[in-house]
Amino acid sequence: MNIKVVIPARYGSSRLPGKPLLKINGVEVVNHVVQRCIEAGVAHSDIFVASDDGRILEVIDNTKSMAIMTDSKHQSGTDRLCEVAEKEGWSEDTLVINVQGDEPMIPPDLISNLISFAGSNPQFHICTAVTSVTSLDEFNNPNVVKAILGEDGRALYFTRSASPFNRDVPGDIEMANRHIGIYSYRVSALKCFCSYEESQLEKYEKLEQLRALSRGMAIGAFVYEGNIPHGVDTMEDFEKVKELMELEK
Known part of the structure; x- marks a missing residue:
């Protein structure tokens, strides 16, 4: 089964702009999400961070995931996924996992x-x-x-x-x-x-x-x-998640 993970990471959140770039234990939120995907057994070459902002793509470690620039006019992360699939030319039966870019503790x-369930339930x-x-x-x-x-x-x-x-x-x-x-x-x-x-x-x-x-x-x-665990939607969320992750370090 051909599996790809796409992590939509938008800079312009209305409640917390730039949240993918906030750091916990010296690592950006979006890169924590990438690490969780690697820990799930996904190959780094199959993990894509999709953003509309170069500031986010600049911090992506290309030894752990691929960085893809996408249109700033997308209304949702799903639209961003679709653009990545089309740009990369993935086959129609490729399984694409949408992992939110603001969930460093996923x-x-x-x-x-989810990958196992989807593979068993076509x-x-x-x-x-x-x-x-x-x-x-x-x-x-x-x-x-x-x-x-x-x-x-x-x-x-x-x-x-x-x-x-x-x-x-x-x-x-x-x-x-x-x-x-x-x-x-x-x-x-x-x-x-x-x-x-x-x-x-x-x-x-x-x-x-x-x-x-x-x-x-x-x-x-x-x-x-x-x-x-709760994702990062507000600064209050970020402070709570940061505290938890620093305790687990």
Whole structure:
């Protein structure tokens, strides 16, 4: 199986500009993400950092990953992935993993488990991961995206609402799953997805994956049992992650 990892790393975040370049233990956030991918067993020649800013690409160690300049007009990281796949001429059946560039503590086994799941389930156009919701606060939080799964691991829906809701036992969260923002696509599915316009449900919930479901694409998800550390969205997030990683050094 031909596998590529693409790490979209945008400089112009509205909440924390330049966050891929912030350093933890002397290493940039984006290079920590690259290292996690290597620890997942991905060859350095198959890891690509895709950015729209030369300041980010300049810090990429080309002995560990490839740096690719992409269009600054992309609306999402998925569009950036598609550009990389087209520039590199990857075959239609190449499996592309989208690993966020602001998650320096992403568990390597989350990446490797997604690769295994996607390889074993070619019936899904897109694959992703979920983890169990552990509290009612989490269940009711609209910033926590819930994934509704069918019996075969097929994702039926993604929502910010408290779902699935047990009518008879309202406080029951046994079937509630939290979506983890990591994806895999075959190049053919990636190109198809990026050719679609934003769907009404996507606009409504502000969830990009609903574009795929609205068009009939099949999304599969596995349940990840490990801990999911927080990514870096704000300076407060960065300080927390930095403290944790410095303690682990």
